[in-house]
Amino acid sequence: MKKIIVIGGGAAGLMAGVRAAQLGASVRIIEKMKMVGLKMGITGKGRCNVTNAAPIEDFIKQTPGNGKFLYSAYQQWTNEDVIQMLHSWNVPTKVERGGRVFPESDKALDVRNAFIDTYRKLGGTLHLEESVTDLIVQDGHIQGVVTNKGKYTCDAAIIATGGMSYPLTGSSGDGYELAKTVGHSIVELRPSLIPLETKESWVKDIMGLSLKNVEVSIIAKNKVQTKQFGEMLFAHFGVTGPIVLSASHTVTKLLKKKVESIEISINLKPALTREVLDKRVQRDFSEAQNKQLVNVLKGLLPTKLIPVICQLAKIEGTKAIHDITKEERLRLVDTMQDMRLSVHRPRPIAEAIVTAGGISVKEVDPKTMQSKLVQGLYMAGEVLDIDAFTGGYNLQAAFSTAYVAATHAAEGDIA
């Protein structure tokens, strides 16, 4: 019987534990927290966007951080496989906007508990509140692991310790250190899917304001670097929400390349051309010649945003419509379609939804997830230098890499 140790009981660790146990291996998941799957429990705002219904080929496009490395893993364990697995565990799923797949119950804990129950039923061993501190390697083969409580021998070990974000869930970067001790390179860590701090302080005045159907562009080096359409939110420090998180991947990449002066342009009316929006404004103005600008704009903009737009367009909000010049009106139109903010910096990595960077994928076999440096050592999940957009793609990446690692760890030759 193959002895397999899974380091970390998050999304990847639980998937790896279940798969290895299904293949008849003797499995130990060693988890440093009191509970496994703490991060899984808070995914999708507690609802767990477990995967996406898009064709599996699209997952690579949705994985800007080394998506191609995942080609084989995505083929070996697809989104359909994950959905079928959950259904077989009596966790029905539903598909929402953008193909996002959630448990029908809207409870992330149902997903986590199904993993734990299955793992236990398959005879897997769970060590809680035990932290792996070292890997034992001899002649290029994994022999076991050291923890704060003892030593365990194994035929294969899977590092599934997650990234660097939300450290209260247990993912505080231990896996990078473990991999380093056996010679692996760590690609510089940076937050991905992270809210952005802005230089402008007026964002504080509208914190909590959420905008739907808007477009955010990231502008640097006089070029639009990325465009995202959907929902965003103002916060006391800057901007956040789904499209800002997606755009942040580009921002942190630019910052890594030392690009200065990165701007965010918000188009509040992306469905309209400048001309059509101007006509709409002219129509509203012609029907309310004696009213103040702030009152007329209520038909076009959320109330909270009106003083900001007036200020950015440099027009007194109390001005009567009949006093507004053509230049002022066009300035207003342009501001609505290009509300500018300057990026100060991303929020700290601890607040990131995922960590970009990690164990270099060049040193890991994409077909098996085995280390190219140490036989019998495998990697899975966010500890690898992979990161995807929101939409269930990160959990799928964790599940696919874990499934592959466990399959090959359990079926490979004993070292």
Ligand SMILES: Cc1cc2nc3c(=O)[nH]c(=O)nc-3n(C[C@H](O)[C@H](O)[C@H](O)COP(=O)(O)OP(=O)(O)OC[C@H]3O[C@@H](n4cnc5c(N)ncnc54)[C@H](O)[C@@H]3O)c2cc1C
């Ligand atoms: C707020 C939030 C919401 C998210 N929502 C979604 C979503 O809806 N859909 C989606 O696809 N992705 C989502 N993600 C991303 C997703 O949760 C992660 O990509 C995924 O959990 C990564 O899985 P993992 O197993 O690699 O790491 P983790 O789930 O972080 O698990 C790592 C585990 O290893 C343990 N560990 C660490 N070091 C040691 C050690 N030395 N010894 C023993 N154990 C150790 C940790 O305690 C932890 O339990 C979200 C992330 C956050 C922060």
